Amino acid sequence: MTLRLPSADGTLRSHHPRTDPRVLTPGSAFTSRTVLAAAHVVADPFADTTPDSPAAVDWDATLAFRRHLWSHGLGVAEAMDTAQRGMGLEWAGAAELIRRSAAEAAAVGGRIACGVGTDQIAAGSLQEIRAAYEEQFAVVEGAGAQAVVMASRALAATARGPEEYREVYGHLLRQSARPVILHWLGPMFDPALEGYWGSSDLDAATATFLEVIADHPDKVDGIKVSLLDAGREVALRRRLPRGVRCYTGDDFHYPELIAGDEQGFSHALLGIFDPLGPLAAQALRVLDTGDTEGFRGLLDPTVELSRHLFRAPTRFYKTGVVLLAWLAGHQDHFAMVGGLQSARSLPHLARAYELADGLGLFPDPQRAEARMRTLLSLYGVEQ
Template identity: 80%
Template sequence: MSPSVILLPQPGGELRAYAPRAEPPAPSGTGPLTSRTVFSAAHVVADPYADTSPGSPAAVDWDATLAFRRHLWSHGLGVAEAMDTAQRGMGLDWAGAAELIRRSAAEAKAVGGRIACGVGTDQLTGYDRPTRSGRPAGADRAAAGDLAEIRKAYEEQLAVVEESGAQAVLMASRALAATARGPEDYLEVYGHLLRQAAEPVILHWLGPMFDPALEGYWGSDDLDAATEVFLEVIAAHPDKVDGIKVSLLDARREVELRRRLPQGVRCYTGDDFHYPELIAGDAQGFSHALLGIFDPLGPLAAEAVRTLDTGDVTGFRELLDPTVALSRHLFQAPTRFYKTGVVFLAWLAGHQEHFTMVGGLQSARSLPHLARAYELADGLGLFPDPARAAARMRSLLDVYGVPR
């Protein structure tokens, strides 16, 4: 067998020969993107030498984490910081997220990069284990005091983001999902926050496929009813809403929703299955983007949007459509573990020197899953140094005892 061939494990247990590409990708352009506002939700790089254990605070390699953000900014992308891609609620606690926000916002100022940061309630504990109904045991109390606690938690995080100079993204709250008695509590909490926000924010609707504890958000399991509540929040405060980020993996629903937004309120797609068509848009409008898949796709995604900036929709789709297979693979159920594939590809691409994640989530995907991610990413030309990526893939296979 040729020494350049890699044996990649398949889901059924067999091995399949794969010949990695030999040539690096052509350099992509730099500079601002003009026709769409595009954020990459960025991952954090763990400190592999820290003596941590499951459940302990995250140990972050700050130099590598900030270097990756500079990489994204250099290609004209904005950074969506301290979002679910950064493992909020899955290894990164509020204390770590607050430090990440402060450090990244300062770096954004230094390089002139755009940044938006997640505001949630994850300093409140006990809401991360949903029951079958989506509510943690004992959380049916929904007293006024519970909502006051949730408002206070949101306010604390909003203050940190605003003081850093970043734009705020009001993320969905596990605590609110568990506590709210119905739509009226969502209207009250979000209305309170929007009235005091210093600048327009992005509202984030994260579906339960990304976080099971958010089932029934906006007060209903019926997505049509939930959509009406979401739109009511926006309609009551259009001057305080820059846009919405929709992460429901439902292109039809996103299109219908964006057509009903008040003038001036943007739709940022969070649909990692249908993003090319949603960003390209139709005769009635388009979506901007705030996507986790734009972490590994950063340079290619930026090149595609620059092509769209010239009015070349066909060229945009030709660049971005082939990436959907990789995205669907990384985000396959259970979707919330997509972060493992994102960090894995960052390691193969040379953005970090190890495949270690906060919370130990490097173990959350199987070896065949990672092997397929490597093959798809290599086929797209995502690795600046294909030989290094192949060598790192081989080193992982060695650990698992895969023959050469």
């Protein structure tokens, strides 16, 4: 059997779907790296919503997906941008997601870290921004989860320079109950974060970021860097205080950054590990044995898929992530909160399927093929 897949130039090409699944078995957490997968949310397709409505979430399917990630030894980074924070999932929905996921993590013994931001306000004074962060801290820490301090659109719009970032972050870190992960999300993921840390010059921004950490090293478990610049991440990683981890958020260069070099390595907090979870877990177990070459042999071939999903405009990578979750059988539909399933073209989705199928990411290749045929037919592609 073949599938006719649309290409970007308007032509159709033939793809021969994989027939046998790749065997990827669950297992325990890893010993050499700390790894969290930023997880997507599953929309409720039967809710009567509009793109401006509060998110309607299928809680059963959403939590089942998190149990899937935990079963393979991965931690879960909850209520992050992969879960459509600021792109369909509002704070009220995120707070409910945090409470439910944290309770599920406690029940199964899974690691969880949750996003703390200011998305309940669109703008405000520094005092109002601090209060918004504090409200979200209370929810995350009250649920027993580790906080990931996310970049704030409101702070990016309000802060007049680096000192105001140091003031806000210092205030928050002094109050945190346990060490947090600081998240630097680049403007390719969210254009509203241009100039974060008080400057569009990345060297100057990095200096401010490091000053925040140096002021409170006992309150910073690690940093999560999402700038898609491997060289900059390595340079930053080498300047961190002892005991502060670097969690790569680079969905273009993650194998080399996790593998590391003679001066260190990155842990990981990655959106691409949502669809790659079982395969990434297998690779990390190989790395635990000290076999870096074997680790790279498993993970390097996934980079083409990741770069495809995260290509510009990068913030719409969530659409491809949810497509692959549907094709893999983790949910019964290809619908997203805010209607974001329409954010990528059919040729883009077809290529995502083709690459994922080649990697053996679908536990049931025949089901994935059938679902892809259904999607193609909805767009008028006859087989």
